[in-house]
Amino acid sequence: NNLKTHFNKQFLxxxxxxAQQAKQTQTDTDALIIAQFNSITPENEMKWERIHPKPxxxxxxxxxxxxxxxxxxxxFTIGHTLVWHSQTPDWVFEDAQGKPLSREAxxxxxxxxxxxxxxRYKGKIKGWDIVNEALNEDGSLxxxxxxxxxxxxxxxxxFTYAHAADPKAELYYNxxxxxxxEKSAGAARLIKSLQSKGIPVHGVGLQGHYSLxxxxxxxxxxxxxxFASLGIKSMITELDVSVLPFPNEAEQGADINQDLALQKTxxxxxxxxxxxxxxxxxxxxxxxxxxxxxxxxxLSRVTFWGxxxxxxxxxxxxxxxxxxxxxxxxxxxxxxxxxxxxxxx
Ligand code: G3I
Numbered sequence: 001n002n003l004k005t006h007f008n009k010q011f012l013x014x015x016x017x018x019a020q021q022a023k024q025t026q027t028d029t030d031a032l033i034i035a036q037f038n039s040i041t042p043e044n045e046m047k048w049e050r051i052h053p054k055p056x057x058x059x060x061x062x063x064x065x066x067x068x069x070x071x072x073x074x075x076f077t078i079g080h081t082l083v084w085h086s087q088t089p090d091w092v093f094e095d096a097q098g099k100p101l102s103r104e105a106x107x108x109x110x111x112x113x114x115x116x117x118x119x120r121y122k123g124k125i126k127g128w129d130i131v132n133e134a135l136n137e138d139g140s141l142x143x144x145x146x147x148x149x150x151x152x153x154x155x156x157x158x159f160t161y162a163h164a165a166d167p168k169a170e171l172y173y174n175x176x177x178x179x180x181x182e183k184s185a186g187a188a189r190l191i192k193s194l195q196s197k198g199i200p201v202h203g204v205g206l207q208g209h210y211s212l213x214x215x216x217x218x219x220x221x222x223x224x225x226x227f228a229s230l231g232i233k234s235m236i237t238e239l240d241v242s243v244l245p246f247p248n249e250a251e252q253g254a255d256i257n258q259d260l261a262l263q264k265t266x267x268x269x270x271x272x273x274x275x276x277x278x279x280x281x282x283x284x285x286x287x288x289x290x291x292x293x294x295x296x297x298x299l300s301r302v303t304f305w306g307x308x309x310x311x312x313x314x315x316x317x318x319x320x321x322x323x324x325x326x327x328x329x330x331x332x333x334x335x336x337x338x339x340x341x342x343x344x345x
Pocket of ligand 1: 044047132207238313
């Protein structure tokens with residue numbers, strides 16, 4: 001009775017794990033990860049700021065522990081992420097005097113980073129999120145230091161360098177809100193353009209930070225059809241389903257601990273999720289998985305963004321200190337109703 005066996009014929013089932021879990025200091029959680037999942041993604045430990053904090057300094061301590069954990073437990077081990085506008089130190093884009101790098105110098109730096117990181121885990125990391133979140137919501141390319149300095153071809157360069165560093169690794173483009181028709185169309189344009197130039201791209205990651213109301217699952221279905229038509233794999237790379245109301249901009253700036261009314265609306269279940277919401281969450285997961293299973297021919301993996309509700313980034317986004325219930329396992333690592341419902345599919 002576990003997720004990886006239950007969905008064995010459909011897709012891999014993965015989880016993002018953190019450094020403490022890779023160190024095996026969370027005994028119960030580790031037992032759960034090993035029992036339930038056959039793929040892992042490093043939640044933060046391979047981001048540029050962590051693994052390459054200074055120009056001449058790489059820190060592979062946590063990356064090595066993570067990869068060893070995947071190897072020891074025979075898991076399809078994912079690398080996340082090489083080129084992103086976020087969690088990348090400012091020095092990456094500057095010379096020693098603090099002046100913006102030239103295109104050639106930034107390409108050289110990107111190449112060196114990718115060769116070093118991908119090369120270190122060659123044959124061990126099976127799939128890499130090469131470029132993360134390069135698109136705007138309308139499907140156009142996002143402005144970033146990468147794009148500003150190198151130009152639009154920074155994306156194809158990243159894929160090319162990664163392929164040279166480990167020709168057998170699968171290379172993915174990963175982004176959020178990929179169910180939105182304009183954004184998925186933009187991703188499809190990007191992938192087709194890579195394909196037309198012979199640049200290796202093996203899959204597209206749809207992050208999957210969802211809620212009880214978003215996305216419209218017909219849109220998700222259509223996006224998965226579109227990506228399948230490109231002849232590449234799709235994967236849900238960061239699945240979670242928030243049960244909390246999404247605060248507006250003014251509310252996000254407020255301190256909910258100082259405002260009781262706001263606390264009640266924005267953090268309504270500090271002592272546990274009421275039964276009706278537990279049911280709503282399980283129904284939502286069932287509906288999502290029904291769509292995903294119908295795409296099993298092209299969908300290779302479904303990865304949850306975290307193991308249990310206690311560890312989820314959702315408790316701190318878009319504002320700090322809330323109590324969310326987005327995953328299949330509760331704060332004591334017990335399977336929730338949503339887990340049972342998926343196991344009945
Ligand atoms: O570990 C430090 C801690 O030492 C320090 O005291 C504390 C103070 O801020 O920060 C801690 O690091 C935080 C880290 O999460 C671990 O909790 C960082 O500030 C915080 O920025 C970081 O957030 C992560 C976020 O990406 C930014 O990298 C989230 O955990 C992680 O879940 C989230 O994951 C992203 C994916 O990579 C890409 N897609 C969206 C997804 C959700 O935002």
